[in-house]
Amino acid sequence: MAATTLDPRTALVLIDLQKGILGLPTAHPADEILARGAQLAAAFRAHGLPVVLVRVVGAAPGRSEVSLRGGALPADWAEPAPELDRQDGDIVVTKHTWGAFHGTDLDLQLRRRGVTQIVLAGIATGAGVESTARAAHEHGYHVTVATDAVTDPDPEIHRVAVEKIFPRLAETDTTDTILKLLG
16 A cells, blocks of 8 residues: 555654664665765654664574574674764664564653654565554554565565555655655
């Protein structure tokens, strides 16, 4: 479903647009995803709407068949990309799992600001973005996914999330359409 409207109190939630993640291979050029995220962030700030910068610093402790890389991460790995132009008023959420709600104060931060809808963008489509979209939907938020501002290392996972999963949880549309809805 195409995006139809943005609530008066909509927040932008950018998933893992951080130095360490942006250097990983993805199905779509990460610099384009970052540029769209930065464009959305600037527009939300210009309208006085909350911008949430989510960063991942670890992984859930459970076993899985596919493990993430081990070892120490570079010191600046979790730093938000400078192109996002982090502002003092931005909300920074540090997560240790795929989703931005589990084990964080994201829901509390949004509710304190009267947020009823979130716009999602970032990396990875089938992990952090999808997990956050699912949780936001379960928490009762209206969800919109900027489909040209998300990507995944696996093109098939990206395709399935955008075509099959997100339409069940959210409205989906392009960055340009979302910017037009902002006014």
